[in-house]
Structure formats: C-alpha cells, structure tokens
C-alpha cells in the first residue's frame with residue numbers, strides 16, 4: 402500500500418465528525434484554537450468540516466486551510482459535483498489540501514437512503530473521484546457503512562475509485578457494528594482482493610456504538626491499515642468516534658505488537674483533550690482512558706505503596722508522556738502578564754493582546770479569591786472570556802438569599818442588547834430562582850436538557866465549572882460558566898448557552914453560500 406509502510410497517519414476529524422455530536426456547535430474562534438492545537442499535536446490530516454453543509458462550515462474550513470501549516474486540511478463532500486466544487490473552494494488555499502468524498506456501499510443504505518443500485522453507486526463514486534482529481538492529487542474516498550457492505554462489491558468500488566484517482570481509501574465502520582477479529586478479516590480481504598490497493602493508503606474510521614472503536618482500529622492497523630480516523634476524547638456522532646489519544650498511546654505503549662511510528666507529539670495530548678472538552682461542552686468522564694481525571698490516580702494503599710516503590714508496578718504509561726506535569730510556571734496573585742501569557746502559550750492558547758488583557762483582568766480577580774490558579778482554572782477563564790460568540794446577554798448583577806427557613810430568592814441583573822434590566826424570583830433552590838429570573842429577563846423559552854457541575858480543581862476555594870445543555874425549537878446548544886461561586890458559574894453557563902442559541906438562530910436564518918443554507922447543524926432542508 403502507498404505511503405511509509407511503518408507510519409500510521411493520524412487523520413483527526415474532531416472538527417467534522419466530532420462536531421456532529423448532538424449539542425456541539427463551535428464558532429470560528431473556537432475552531433481556530435482547536436485547529437492550531439491539533440497542528441501543534443502533529444496530526445497528519447485535519448478534517449476541518451463539510452463545506453456544503455453551511456456558510457459557517459465553509460468559512461471555518463477555508464480559514465483553517467489558509468492558516469495551518471504542516472498538516473493536510475481535508476474537506477468532506479458527498480459524491481455530488483456541487484459538494485466537491487464547494488469543498489475544493491474551501492481548501493484550495495491550503496498547503497496540502499485534501500478532498501474527502503464519501504458514498505454508502507451497503508445494500509441497506511443503497512435501498513433505503515440513496516435509492517440507487519450497486520452499479521449506479523460504483524459509477525457515481527468513480528465519477529466523483531475523477532471530478533475531484535481534476536482539482537488535486539490528494540483525494541480520499543470513503544465507503545460509508547463499509548462493515549455492512551458486500552466485500553466483493555466493496556473491493557470493486559475501491560478498485561474503481563483508485564483507478565479514478567483516489568490516493569486514500571477509507572473503510573468506515575459507520576454504525577459501530579464491527580468486532581475486532583472480524584474487522585481484521587475484512588481489512589485483510591480488501592487488501593488482498595483489490596488489485597491496485599498498493600497505490601492508495603488504506604484507512605479506517607470506526608464508531609464506538611459497542612465500545613469497540615479503539616480495539617477495531619488496532620486490529621485493522623495490525624492487518625494493513627495505515628491511516629486512522631479519530632477524534633479527540635472520542636467525541637462524534639452518537640456514541641462517538643475512535644478516541645485519538647487511545648490509539649496513539651496504545652501504539653506507543655505496545656510497540657512490541659504494533660511496531661509503527663507516529664507523527665504525534667504526545668506531550669500535547671492532555672492540553673488538547675481539555676481544550677476540546679471546554680470548547681465543545683462534552684465533559685470527559687473521570688475514568689476515561691488516557692485523559693480522564695482518574696486515569697493516572699492511585700486510590701488504594703497497595704497500589705500507592707507499589708507506585709511509590711516503583712512507578713511501573715501500576716503504571717503502563719508515564720503520565721508525563723501525555724503532558725501530565727505540574728508545569729514550570731505556577732500562577733498566583735503575584736504573577737504578571739508575561740507569566741500568564743507564557744503559561745497560556747504552553748497550554749496551546751495564543752491570544753491577541755486585547756484578549757490577553759481581558760483574561761488577565763479576570764485572572765487577577767480570581768487569584769485574589771483563590772490561592773493557586775491551575776491550568777484548568779485558566780482554561781475555564783479562556784473559554785469564558787475569549788472564545789465566545791458576541792454576547793447579546795451579559796450578567797451584571799447577582800444576589801441570592803437562601804438557607805434553612807428561607808424561600809430561596811435570586812435577584813439578577815442582565816444587560817440585554819446593551820440595556821440593563823433586573824428581576825427577582827423565588828425557586829426550589831437558588832439556582833432555580835436565578836434561572837427563572839434569567840428566563841424572564843431574556844424572554845427565552847428554552848428547555849434545560851442537562852446541568853452538570855464540577856469542581857475544576859481541588860479545595861473549597863476551587864472554581865466550579867457548570868455545563869448546561871438547552872433546547873429551543875429543535876436547536877440544541879451547550880454553555881459553560883466558571884467561577885468560585887457555583888451560583889454565579891451556573892448563571893454564566895446559562896447566559897453563555899442563551900448567547901449561543903441567539904447566534905445559532907441567526908446563523909440558521911442567514912442566507913446560504915449559494916443554495917447551501919441549513920436549518921440546523923447536521924440536518925438538511
């Protein structure tokens with residue numbers, strides 16, 4: 402197969418398949434921050450979006466293609482000429498742009514979704530790749546739902562698209578149906594029965610519906626796949642995609658079984674994971690492999706004793722390899738702007754001067770109330786202060802009264818379109834009271850789908866981080882807020898989500914790029 406036989410290419414699709422997670426919608430600044438961090442991490446290919454899906458997707462892909470260096474920026478397209486032309490328009494200014502075309506090959510998709518027969522799909526796939534190959538020599542083809550496809554037909558499709566100019570052929574387990582040993586058999590079969598497979602890189606793209614995505618990917622890699630499509634923290638459609646950090650660390654840790662090289666600088670894994678979690682609002686479970694808060698924590702005495710005597714008794718990876726260190730700079734109330742800037746850069750955030758000023762002001766405020774300011778605190782501040790869409794609603798005042806024997810009451814002041822308004826409400830608790838006041842002040846009718854509160858760092862002076870998910874008229878958004886005062890953090894999270902909702906409503910109503918307007922992220926018509 403084409404490419405370096407010993408190198409596994411990491412194709413990151415956090416900004417495309419990852420953004421297909423329900424409730425996730427990133428703005429331009431957030432996409433740029435994640436894109437730059439992935440560039441630093443060393444991913445080989447970065448799928449930046451599906452340009453025909455919306456003007457926002459188009460602009461995001463174009464901006465990333467123009468800005469990023471040393472990484473191939475890919476754009477997704479259906480096997481439709483307009484999609485391909487739009488994808489090319491979005492990535493063409495990139496250093497090494499890729500067009501990624503997909504069409505389903507399973508009979509179930511052909512019959513019910515595409516309403517095409519096999520020969521029509523084969524011809525459509527080849528014609529689409531031929532069309533894209535006129536623009537670039539870097540064309541990827543994906544056979545959607547490959548694991549439920551007839552393998553003889555799949556081999557014919559792969560052969561036809563390679564002939565038409567595809568340089569990467571991708572085998573997606575779109576619905577997370579595969580199990581490792583059977584997936585390995587399929588990969589071997591395709592490698593052996595597609596005559597010109599050696600002219601292309603064989604890729605895999607696994608979903609995690611049965612919790613087997615990483616296992617499937619590793620079995621494919623051991624059997625000839627040389628590109629892995631994955632997302633940070635495994636976010637993505639339904640149960641998500643293969644988690645990038647799991648595949649990378651498995652290959653790195655089990656070199657005895659998987660003797661391959663990678664272009665990833667693993668020391669940036671943790672910072673990348675945290676950034677993606679903060680910006681998407683997709684909270685990482687504490688026991689998540691590699692990047693969960695407990696992944697390197699030892700609770701029981703026998704384990705602690707073992708680790709103290711010799712770390713490798715209970716650790717198969719060195720936490721420093723994923724960037725889990727104390728860091729050289731410890732920030733507190735005596736720190737200045739230079740130290741803050743250096744720390745933020747170490748964490749992957751490059752801020753404009755005025756953004757730095759705003760974060761610095763909030764940092765000083767926080768440091769006055771909290772002894773040590775940790776990386777997690779700063780991440781929350783950056784997410785809160787900088788990476789935000791233009792605010793229609795802004796918190797200006799909050800006072801709550803509660804305790805035993807008192808009906809919880811909140812008085813909230815919110816600036817709406819530049820004008821301050823105040824409201825006092827009672828509720829089941831202080832947060833309920835404050836949320837009622839915010840809903841009245843903003844006149845919004847959203848439904849609260851989820852409310853998560855976590856302490857960002859240890860101690861009773863820790864910053865509380867609140868993540869909420871709201872729904873209104875079919876639009877789903879998430880919002881985050883951080884503050885040492887948990888009620889303030891809750892109100893900030895609510896307002897952040899309402900601002901995102903406003904932005905999304907406007908985006909949905911905006912005129913499209915040609916006929917590319919969409920009503921909701923991920924939905925047509």
Ligand SMILES: CC(=O)SCCNC(=O)CCNC(=O)[C@H](O)C(C)(C)COP(=O)(O)OP(=O)(O)OC[C@H]1O[C@@H](n2cnc3c(N)ncnc32)[C@H](O)[C@@H]1OP(=O)(O)O
Nearest residue numbers: 451453454479480481503504505514515919923924925926
């Ligand atoms: C497995 C994956 O992750 S695939 C990527 C999924 N991502 C997304 O869907 C991103 C967001 N999507 C969107 O914004 C919209 O679906 C759009 C803009 C792409 C298309 O919107 P619409 O034109 O309104 O179509 P809608 O989404 O309702 O239906 C999809 C159409 O594309 C067809 N189609 C689906 N996949 C393909 C393909 N790979 N190649 C060609 N046609 C396809 C369907 O058969 C259907 O056609 P029909 O209208 O003739 O029945």
Ligand SMILES: CC(C)C(=O)C(=O)O
Nearest residue numbers: 503543545546573575
């Ligand atoms: C577009 C393709 C590669 C995809 O996301 C899938 O099949 O899951």
Ligand SMILES: [Mg+2]
Nearest residue numbers: 418575606638
């Ligand atoms: Mg997918």
